[in-house]
Amino acid sequence: MDWLQTSARLMIVSDLDHTMVDHHDSENLSLLRFNALWESNYRHDSLLVFSTGRSPTLYKELRKEKPMLTPDITIMSVGTEITYGNSMVPDEGWVEVLNQKWDAKIVKEESSKFHELELQPDTEQRPHKVSFKVDKDKAHVVTKSLLERFEKHGLDVKIIYSGGMDLDILPQGAGKGQALAYLLKKFKTEGKLPNNTLVCGDSGNDAELFSIPDVYGVMVSNAQEELLQWHAENAKNNPKIIHATERCAAGIIQAIGHFSLGPNTSPRDVMDFLHFKLENVNPGHEVVKFYLFYERWRRAEVENSEPYLASLKAACDPSGVFVHPSGIELSLFEIIDSLRSYYGDERGKRFRVWVDQVLPVQISPDTWLVKFKKWESSGGELKCCTSTAILSSKDATTVSDGLTWVHLHQTWFKELASKDHSTWPV
Ligand code: GLC
Numbered sequence: 450m451d452w453l454q455t456s457a458r459l460m461i462v463s464d465l466d467h468t469m470v471d472h473h474d475s476e477n478l479s480l481l482r483f484n485a486l487w488e489s490n491y492r493h494d495s496l497l498v499f500s501t502g503r504s505p506t507l508y509k510e511l512r513k514e515k516p517m518l519t520p521d522i523t524i525m526s527v528g529t530e531i532t533y534g535n536s537m538v539p540d541e542g543w544v545e546v547l548n549q550k551w552d553a554k555i556v557k558e559e560s561s562k563f564h565e566l567e568l569q570p571d572t573e574q575r576p577h578k579v580s581f582k583v584d585k586d587k588a589h590v591v592t593k594s595l596l597e598r599f600e601k602h603g604l605d606v607k608i609i610y611s612g613g614m615d616l617d618i619l620p621q622g623a624g625k626g627q628a629l630a631y632l633l634k635k636f637k638t639e640g641k642l643p644n645n646t647l648v649c650g651d652s653g654n655d656a657e658l659f660s661i662p663d664v665y666g667v668m669v670s671n672a673q674e675e676l677l678q679w680h681a682e683n684a685k686n687n688p689k690i691i692h693a694t695e696r697c698a699a700g701i702i703q704a705i706g707h708f709s710l711g712p713n714t715s716p717r718d719v720m721d722f723l724h725f726k727l728e729n730v731n732p733g734h735e736v737v738k739f740y741l742f743y744e745r746w747r748r749a750e751v752e753n754s755e756p757y758l759a760s761l762k763a764a765c766d767p768s769g770v771f772v773h774p775s776g777i778e779l780s781l782f783e784i785i786d787s788l789r790s791y792y793g794d795e796r797g798k799r800f801r802v803w804v805d806q807v808l809p810v811q812i813s814p815d816t817w818l819v820k821f822k823k824w825e826s827s828g829g830e831l832k833c834c835t836s837t838a839i840l841s842s843k844d845a846t847t848v849s850d851g852l853t854w855v856h857l858h859q860t861w862f863k864e865l866a867s868k869d870h871s872t873w874p875v
Pocket residue numbers: 501502503504507527569573580581611612615616617654
């Protein structure tokens with residue numbers, strides 16, 4: 450996040466389960482569409498915040514299961530844990546706030562007296578979150594008597610019911626909404642309040658996000674009854690909140706368009722993308738577009754035609770070099786020629802390629818150094834490498850975004866240094 454010196458153009462604060470991530474979409478298409486849109490148009494000047502009910506343990510599990518991007522800020526355990534960046538550095542100031550009028554021991558003791566409550570797994574019990582499962586028809590009564598008991602102990606707690614089954618007990622100052630308010634206040638103090646904020650959710654623990662002043666909000670089409678009911682009772686006339694007609698991440702893209710928050714065409718929705726040009730030179734878009742072509746080529750979703758390869762070559766510097774993770778160096782032209790033998794080799798294998806954290810740095814008036822992670826998944830196997838590319842607008846032809854690939858260097862990503870270092874062309 451430190452790389453962002455000024456206000457974010459757009460800050461998206463999204464829930465994960467059934468909002469950013471569609472558990473009914475085994476192909477993850479809407480998530481991949483969102484990813485391509487974010488990396489091509491927003492990553493360089495905007496902020497991505499995930500706000501989930503999951504603990505750090507379950508959040509990390511989800512990241513292994515689904516093709517999710519890396520957020521700039523991660524808010525976990527229903528707004529009780531805020532962390533920054535790739536190394537997930539915790540916000541200590543937030544912990545201080547949450548300690549007020551909170552005692553996890555008393556909360557556990559008192560709630561254990563309710564036989565209707567079934568304790569959630571250990572991983573989901575956190576320093577400022579005690580969580581249970583409870584039947585829909587009992588939730589209301591139990592909540593009321595729990596609150597009375599806590600009050601007698603001088604505690605000030607908040608109880609949130611989500612997904613028609615989960616009951617979370619948190620400090621009064623916690624929750625997804627309060628965590629967002631805390632972040633916004635912090636940005637304001639630093640003079641970096643985002644130009645626009647869009648919150649996205651589907652269930653009860655997301656309701657608070659929609660009550661933060663001045664934010665845009667999208668309840669995805671598949672939102673739970675409890676959230677829709679909250680909206681009907683509390684925010685019905687707020688024009689800044691919509692109930693999307695699209696599911697999950699597709700609903701987020703829909704909201705970006707509805708509120709005119711910026712580009713809303715995912716490169717994944719463009720078939721003739723080699724000729725799809727943006728108004729401004731944008732290295733992020735060039736990287737996304739190239740790997741999308743690569744995915745479609747190996748899935749045989751584009752035509753096996755020479756003009757395609759010729760136009761790729763036209764977007765490369767003739768003396769450009771590619772360094773494969775194995776250390777082998779080839780010219781960019783050789784790499785493109787080698788693609789011929791990979792046409793359709795991943796057909797029918799659920800092969801997907803996506804890029805994450807595409808961050809361009811302008812190193813001269815016409816040159817960009819672009820760092821990113823490239824992920825490939827095929828038949829359930831995941832591979833990742835960190836990549837550095839140099840793109841130049843100097844001798845650009847008209848086929849790319851006014852950019853030419855000069856250099857591309859890949860190394861294995863440490864966390865996933867695969868045992869099977871099988872090769873791939875790019
Ligand atoms: C996630 C958490 C769970 C919590 C629920 C609702 O599923 O794992 O502990 O109760 O979100 O907030």
